[in-house]
Amino acid sequence: MHVDLGSSLDATPGVSRASLERLDEQVAAAHERIAAGRDAHEHGYEALNLPSTVDLDAIRTAVAPFDDAEAVLTVGIGGSALGAATFADALAGPDDPDAYFLDNVDPEHVSRLLDSLPLDRTVLNVVSRSGTTAETLANFLVVRESMADAGVDWTDRTFVTTGESGNLRSLAEKHDLPSLSVPDGVPGRFSALSTVGLAVAAIQGHDLDAIRAGSADAAGGLSGSLFETPAYAYGATTYALAGRGAVTNAMMPYAERLETFAEWFAQLWAESLGKDGLGQTPARALGATDQHSQLQLYRAGPRDKLVTLVRPRDYSDRAIPETDLDGLSYLGGSSLGDLLDAEFEATEASLVESGVPAIRVEIDAVDERSLGSLLYEMEAACVLYGELAAVSTFTQPAVEWGKNAARGLLGGGDFEEAEAVDQRTSLVVE
Ligand SMILES: O=P(O)(O)OC[C@H]1O[C@](O)(CO)[C@@H](O)[C@@H]1O
Numbered sequence: 001m002h003v004d005l006g007s008s009l010d011a012t013p014g015v016s017r018a019s020l021e022r023l024d025e026q027v028a029a030a031h032e033r034i035a036a037g038r039d040a041h042e043h044g045y046e047a048l049n050l051p052s053t054v055d056l057d058a059i060r061t062a063v064a065p066f067d068d069a070e071a072v073l074t075v076g077i078g079g080s081a082l083g084a085a086t087f088a089d090a091l092a093g094p095d096d097p098d099a100y101f102l103d104n105v106d107p108e109h110v111s112r113l114l115d116s117l118p119l120d121r122t123v124l125n126v127v128s129r130s131g132t133t134a135e136t137l138a139n140f141l142v143v144r145e146s147m148a149d150a151g152v153d154w155t156d157r158t159f160v161t162t163g164e165s166g167n168l169r170s171l172a173e174k175h176d177l178p179s180l181s182v183p184d185g186v187p188g189r190f191s192a193l194s195t196v197g198l199a200v201a202a203i204q205g206h207d208l209d210a211i212r213a214g215s216a217d218a219a220g221g222l223s224g225s226l227f228e229t230p231a232y233a234y235g236a237t238t239y240a241l242a243g244r245g246a247v248t249n250a251m252m253p254y255a256e257r258l259e260t261f262a263e264w265f266a267q268l269w270a271e272s273l274g275k276d277g278l279g280q281t282p283a284r285a286l287g288a289t290d291q292h293s294q295l296q297l298y299r300a301g302p303r304d305k306l307v308t309l310v311r312p313r314d315y316s317d318r319a320i321p322e323t324d325l326d327g328l329s330y331l332g333g334s335s336l337g338d339l340l341d342a343e344f345e346a347t348e349a350s351l352v353e354s355g356v357p358a359i360r361v362e363i364d365a366v367d368e369r370s371l372g373s374l375l376y377e378m379e380a381a382c383v384l385y386g387e388l389a390a391v392s393t394f395t396q397p398a399v400e401w402g403k404n405a406a407r408g409l410l411g412g413g414d415f416e417e418a419e420a421v422d423q424r425t426s427l428v429v430e
Pocket residue numbers: 077078079080127128129130131132133136188189271396399
C-alpha cells in the first residue's frame with residue numbers, strides 16, 4: 001500500500017512532521033519487539049510470519065474434492081468469516097462459485113439463504129478456531145439438517161477449518177471430513193492470510209500464490225522507521241491522532257469491492273486496540289456513497305475523527321456518454337472512474353479545509369497481490385499501534401461476558417452472567 005500522511009499534518013486534531021519524527025524512535029523499538037515476537041513464534045506475532053508459514057498446497061488439497069461446486073457457504077463469525085469474505089467480495093469473478101457467509105443467526109435470513117441455495121452443489125465450509133462459538137455451531141446444525149432434508153449427504157459436501165482439538169475437530173475425525181487446521185499462535189482477526197481466510201479463495205480459483213506474494217512483499221518491507229514502512233506510517237499516525245482526540249477512524253474505501261475490507265478492518269482495529277479504556281473506534285464507510293450520508297458529520301460534527309480514504313490506482317473504467325442535457329454536459333465524455341477520483345480528491349480536500357485529519361491509502365489494483373499486501377500491512381499497522389499504546393493486542397477478554405450470559409440463558413450451564421441479565425433495569429415507553 002501507498003500511504004500519504006499529508007492530509008493529517010497540521011489538522012485539528014493533527015500531527016506535525018516533527019512529532020512523527022520524535023515518535024519514530026518508539027516505532028524503531030516497537031519494530032524490534034515485533035521482530036523478536038515473530039522470531040520466537042509468540043502468540044499473535046506469529047500471524048506476521050504467515051507469508052512464509054502458510055501451506056498453500058495443503059489448502060488446495062483440502063478443497064480439491066469440491067471443484068464441482070456452484071456455491072460455497074461459509075459458516076463462521078468474526079475472524080473466521082471476515083478475511084475470507086474480504087477476498088470473496090474483492091475478487092469475485094462471473095465464473096467463480098458464488099460465496100455466501102452465514103456469520104449471524106438471524107432465522108429469517110438463514111432460512112431465506114438456505115432456500116435459495118443449490119444444496120447438492122454447495123460446499124459447506126465450517127470455520128471456528130475455538131470450535132465452541134454458539135452462532136457457528138447452531139448454523140452448522142441448521143445447514144446440516146437442511147442438506148439432509150434435501151437428500152444431500154452433508155459429509156460429501158463439508159470441510160472444516162478449526163483448531164487441533166474441540167467439537168469441530170472431533171466431528172471432522174468422526175466423519176472423516178476434509179479439514180484444515182487454524183495455525184497456532186494466529187488470532188482469528190489476524191488469520192485472513194492463513195487456511196482460515198484462503199480456503200474459500202482456493203475454491204473460487206483465486207491465485208493464492210499472488211496473495212501470498214503480496215503479503216511477503218509487505219513482510220519484507222517492515223523496517224524500524226515509519227518513514228520507510230507504509231504499515232508503520234499508518235499505525236503510528238493513527239495512534240498519534242487517537243492520542244490527540246481522533247478516537248474514531250472512518251475507514252472509507254472508494255471501491256465497492258473493498259466494502260467488506262472495511263468490515264474486516266473494523267474487527268481488527270476494534271478487537272485488537274479496544275483495551276484499558278483506550279482504542280480507536282472504526283467506522284465503516286464507502287466512497288462516494290457515504291459522502292451523501294456521513295460526510296456532514298465528519299466535517300462539521302465533533303472533532304474526534306480521522307478519515308482513512310482508500311482507493312485502487314488501476315481499475316476497469318466505464319465512460320459516461322456525451323449528453324446535450326442542460327447542466328450535465330460536464331459529465332458527458334468523462335468516465336465514472338474520473339468522477340470517483342474527483343470525488344475522492346474533493347472529499348480529502350474538504351476534510352483538510354475543515355481541519356479534519358485524513359490519511360490516503362492507495363493500492364495498485366483490487367487484485368490478489370495488492371490485497372495480500374494491504375491486509376498484511378493493516379495487520380502490521382495494528383500490531384505496531386498496539387505496541388505504542390502498550391495494550392495486549394492479541395486477546396479479547398471483554399467478549400466472554402456476553403457469551404457466558406447467552407449460554408446460561410439457553411441452559412448451557414450455570415453462568416452468573418445469565419443471572420445478571422434478569423436484573424437489568426427497564427423503562428419501557430410504547
Ligand atoms: O473462530 P471462533 O473461535 O469461532 O471465534 C470467532 C470470533 O469470535 C471472537 O472470539 C469474538 O467473540 C473473535 O475473536 C473470533 O474471530
